[in-house]
Amino acid sequence: DGGITQSPKYLFRKEGQNVTLSCEQNLNHDAMYWYRQDPGQGLRLIYYSQIVNDFQKGDIAEGYSVSREKKESFPLTVTSAQKNPTAFYLCASRRTGYGETQYFGPGTRLLVL
Amino acid sequence: RKEVEQDPGPFNVPEGATVAFNCTYSNSASQSFFWYRQDCRKEPKLLMSVYSSGNEDGRFTAQLNRASQYISLLIRDSKLSDSATYLCVVNLSGGSYIPTFGRGTSLIVHP
Numbered sequence: 001d002g003g004i005t006q007s008p009k010y011l012f013r014k015e016g017q018n019v020t021l022s023c024e025q026n027l028n029h030d031a032m033y034w035y036r037q038d039p040g041q042g043l044r045l046i047y048y049s050q051i052v053n054d055f056q057k058g059d060i061a062e063g064y065s066v067s068r069e070k071k072e073s074f075p076l077t078v079t080s081a082q083k084n085p086t087a088f089y090l091c092a093s094r095r096t097g098y099g100e101t102q103y104f105g106p107g108t109r110l111l112v113l
Numbered sequence: 114r115k116e117v118e119q120d121p122g123p124f125n126v127p128e129g130a131t132v133a134f135n136c137t138y139s140n141s142a143s144q145s146f147f148w149y150r151q152d153c154r155k156e157p158k159l160l161m162s163v164y165s166s167g168n169e170d171g172r173f174t175a176q177l178n179r180a181s182q183y184i185s186l187l188i189r190d191s192k193l194s195d196s197a198t199y200l201c202v203v204n205l206s207g208g209s210y211i212p213t214f215g216r217g218t219s220l221i222v223h224p
Contacts, residue, residue: 031210040121042200042216043157058211090156094210101147101202102212104156 003027004105006091011110013078013085021076021108023091032074033092033102036060043090049074050096078110086112116140116213117203123219130191134218136201137183146184148175149200151217157200160186191222 004025013019023032031050035043045058049068063082068074074093078085088109092102119136126132138146146163161168163175163184174187184203188195201215 035214040216042117043214045211048211088154096210100210101145101159101162104158107156109154 004091004093004103006089006105006108008108009106011108013110013112015112016080018077018079019110021078021089021091021110023074023076023105024072025074025091025093025105026072027093027095027103028071029093029103030071030096031094032068033094034058034064034066034074034076035090035092037088037090037107046076046089085110117201117215119199119201119215119218121216121218123221125221125223126191128191128193128222128224130222131187131189132191132220133185133187134199134201134220135183135185136203136215136218137181138201138203138213139182140203140205141179141182142205143182143203145204146175146177147202147204147212148173148184148186149202149214151198151200153197160199188220191220193222193224196220196222 007022033048034046047066049055065077090107091105094102116139148160149157150160151157163177167176172189176185198217198219200217202212204212
């Protein structure tokens with residue numbers, strides 16, 4: 001089946017620890033995105049990538065890093081510099097072109113111990 | 114002023130009711146518009162795109178009012194399964210597709 005997968009579904013982070021969230025898509029989409037959603041809030045853009053080996057900061061990139069070495073994969077690392085990482089993290093992808101919209105993975109819930 | 118604003122609700126309606134949500138946007142250069150549905154603790158899923166001429170998909174009707182800078186979603190004959198949060202998404206034109214999401218409107222349909 002075609003789609004976007006994220007793993008793990010739940011992730012626990014200790015203070016001072018870096019953790020990496022996986023996002024994989026087999027839709028052959030060029031663009032990929034990472035969002036953070038806090039309770040009762042809208043989605044906020046962390047990073048996005050329009051093409052392999054290129055990515056741009058979103059509105060809240062501080063404390064996060066990404067890579068885009070393959071078209072299918074866009075992992076997000078939550079570093080220890082991110083002081084309030086507890087949130088629901090959503091990855092999305094999109095085929096480029098006017099009118100095309102985003103499709104989301106099932107999300108990863110990150111909790112700080 | 115927030116770029117995309119929605120009434121958070123909740124809108125509490127009985128089954129069979131008709132309910133409408135509005136979403137206002139601040140940037141007049143916005144070009145594409147969408148409604149997503151998000152169930153509790155799940156990812157957003159595309160409900161429908163919003164076209165200038167308005168569009169309908171079964172019980173759902175979306176409309177765009179460029180002059181007043183808002184989009185609307187009308188749900189007729191509400192079902193219990195329509196209970197969810199409805200997110201408004203607005204995108205500027207141009208090469209980079211960076212949509213702006215509203216915070217969502219919560220709908221609760223009760224028996």
